[in-house]
Amino acid sequence: MNAHPDLSRRAFFTALPAVTAGLAIPAHAADEANPHWAMLVDTRRCIACQACTMACSMENVSPEGQFRTVVATYAVTDQAGKTGLSVLPRLCNHCEEPPCIPVCPVGATFKRKDGIVLVDGERCVGCAYCVQACPYDARFVNHHTGKADKCTFCSHRVEAGLLPACVETCVGGARIFGDINHPQSDISRRLAAADGKTSVLKPEAGTTPRVFYIGLDQQLDGRVDGASTADMMWRPDTQGA
Numbered sequence: 001m002n003a004h005p006d007l008s009r010r011a012f013f014t015a016l017p018a019v020t021a022g023l024a025i026p027a028h029a030a031d032e033a034n035p036h037w038a039m040l041v042d043t044r045r046c047i048a049c050q051a052c053t054m055a056c057s058m059e060n061v062s063p064e065g066q067f068r069t070v071v072a073t074y075a076v077t078d079q080a081g082k083t084g085l086s087v088l089p090r091l092c093n094h095c096e097e098p099p100c101i102p103v104c105p106v107g108a109t110f111k112r113k114d115g116i117v118l119v120d121g122e123r124c125v126g127c128a129y130c131v132q133a134c135p136y137d138a139r140f141v142n143h144h145t146g147k148a149d150k151c152t153f154c155s156h157r158v159e160a161g162l163l164p165a166c167v168e169t170c171v172g173g174a175r176i177f178g179d180i181n182h183p184q185s186d187i188s189r190r191l192a193a194a195d196g197k198t199s200v201l202k203p204e205a206g207t208t209p210r211v212f213y214i215g216l217d218q219q220l221d222g223r224v225d226g227a228s229t230a231d232m233m234w235r236p237d238t239q240g241a
């Protein structure tokens with residue numbers, strides 16, 4: 001179900017003047033009649049700069065200390081005993097089989113035809129059942145609104161033909177967003193080129209995520225619980241500056 005079922009793209013653009021200008025989704029790379037949005041994260045290109053985290057927070061006006069996307073960093077040791085740093089950019093996976101939806105007692109969480117999982121803030125009562133049900137720690141109850149909150153793939157920008165804020169700002173080009181129903185989209189071509197060498201988080205959860213990873217350290221596949229980079233990030237209030 002679309003949150004704005006009666007709005008054409010042009011009408012939506014007119015109704016949302018606050019959408020910031022930015023990079024457009026190539027018109028030839030989306031199946032306008034039947035898109036299915038997804039993200040590919042190439043961890044080999046991620047430098048953990050947190051530009052995506054900040055861009056998301058500004059775009060979506062997230063409360064202080066609450067983040068829709070973070071880039072967690074972990075110390076990992078390879079088979080040779082060498083220890084290094086691995087990165088894990090995290091966000092809602094916009095799962096094909098999202099366990100956050102059936103637990104909602106008021107039907108506030110829903111999945112659109114284009115694959116984006118959203119929360120209807122008018123319906124949400126802030127019970128946090130969905131927060132508990134998500135295996136990816138991708139949801140939180142917004143301190144300001146008292147409603148469930150999470151990544152929306154910047155649906156307001158996508159509807160205006162723009163890329164999500166985190167994708168647009170990524171200096172390393174590590175986040176690729178697009179229509180996996182369109183064979184010529186950048187994400188479809190990169191997934192095809194990866195020839196099965198992609199992964200998703202917690203595949204055993206059976207949620208069929210639509211956020212794919214290339215280069216993800218196998219030791220990180222299940223490392224998605226609890227606090228992460230959010231607690232390690234530089235913040236004026238915690239670092240005395």
Ligand code: SF4
Binds near residue numbers: 092099
């Ligand atoms: Fe729901 Fe979590 Fe999947 Fe997002 S990652 S769709 S919040 S189960």
Ligand code: SF4
Binds near residue numbers: 106107147
């Ligand atoms: Fe549904 Fe809101 Fe409760 Fe989540 S917090 S289960 S969206 S009512």
